[in-house]
Amino acid sequence: MTVLYLDHVWRVYPSGAVPVIALADVTLAVRPGEFVAIMGPSGSGKSTLLQLMGLLDRPSRGRVLLYDQDLSALSEAARARLRLEQIGFIFQRFHLLHDLTAIENVALPMEALGVPTASRYARAAALLASVGLADRLGFIPAQLSGGQRQRVAIARALANEPWLLLADEPTGALHSEDKAQILALFRRVHAQGRTILVVTHDPEVAAVASRRLEIRDGRLREVA
Ligand code: ADP
Numbered sequence: 454m455t456v457l458y459l460d461h462v463w464r465v466y467p468s469g470a471v472p473v474i475a476l477a478d479v480t481l482a483v484r485p486g487e488f489v490a491i492m493g494p495s496g497s498g499k500s501t502l503l504q505l506m507g508l509l510d511r512p513s514r515g516r517v518l519l520y521d522q523d524l525s526a527l528s529e530a531a532r533a534r535l536r537l538e539q540i541g542f543i544f545q546r547f548h549l550l551h552d553l554t555a556i557e558n559v560a561l562p563m564e565a566l567g568v569p570t571a572s573r574y575a576r577a578a579a580l581l582a583s584v585g586l587a588d589r590l591g592f593i594p595a596q597l598s599g600g601q602r603q604r605v606a607i608a609r610a611l612a613n614e615p616w617l618l619l620a621d622e623p624t625g626a627l628h629s630e631d632k633a634q635i636l637a638l639f640r641r642v643h644a645q646g647r648t649i650l651v652v653t654h655d656p657e658v659a660a661v662a663s664r665r666l667e668i669r670d671g672r673l674r675e676v677a
């Protein structure tokens with residue numbers, strides 16, 4: 454069983470006179486409970502790769518499988534549902550809704566799944582407490598530090614208890630102290646048995662992973 458399987462995946466952006474080959478023949482199997490770090494410089498295809506894994510985009514060629522299910526045949530509605538139920542996505546710049554409080558941001562994905570108000574706020578509060586933000590429930594993002602915003606984003610990604618967590622340069626905008634806190638959080642989530650895949654250019658992030666790969670010009674390879 455694989456959590457994620459990329460089968461000879463290509464992603465070509467047709468924009469401009471010359472198409473951009475963002476991913477070239479990427480094959481990757483991610484097994485349950487792995488903590489995978491994919492390292493690569495800016496422009497190497499990291500975000501493109503993560504968007505395909507997170508069902509936010511479709512490959513130009515090849516297949517993406519989630520829990521052995523081929524996603525290419527699914528409708529957008531079915532993909533959105535899978536994304537909501539199965540995947541926690543942590544965006545590089547947090548992507549929190551700026552006019553919602555921390556607890557409202559974390560409760561939002563549960564609302565989309567029809568969780569009753571009282572339960573989703575109770576769970577959001579518990580999640581925020583678990584990332585050290587019990588005293589910041591009613592703060593909007595502008596009232597939080599970068600590290601705190603990222604912890605809200607992680608709590609939100611965990612809201613629907615996904616077994617797969619995808620993170621796009623999760624420490625890219627953080628100072629070292631905040632970074633250490635985020636990495637400790639990832640380790641804890643991994644210890645719960647969840648599968649984590651992080652793309653990063655930061656060796657410190659890659660160091661906490663159990664498996665490392667490198668991407669260069671859209672080509673992926675395993676690192677010893
Ligand atoms: P990374 O996240 O590693 O910085 P990206 O996946 O964002 O890399 O980009 C990979 C390549 O694809 C880059 O050359 C980038 O310019 C190009 N690219 C990304 N998104 C688009 C797009 N929507 N249209 C055209 N080219 C794109």
Ligand code: MG
Nearest residue numbers: 499500501621
């Ligand atoms: Mg990127």
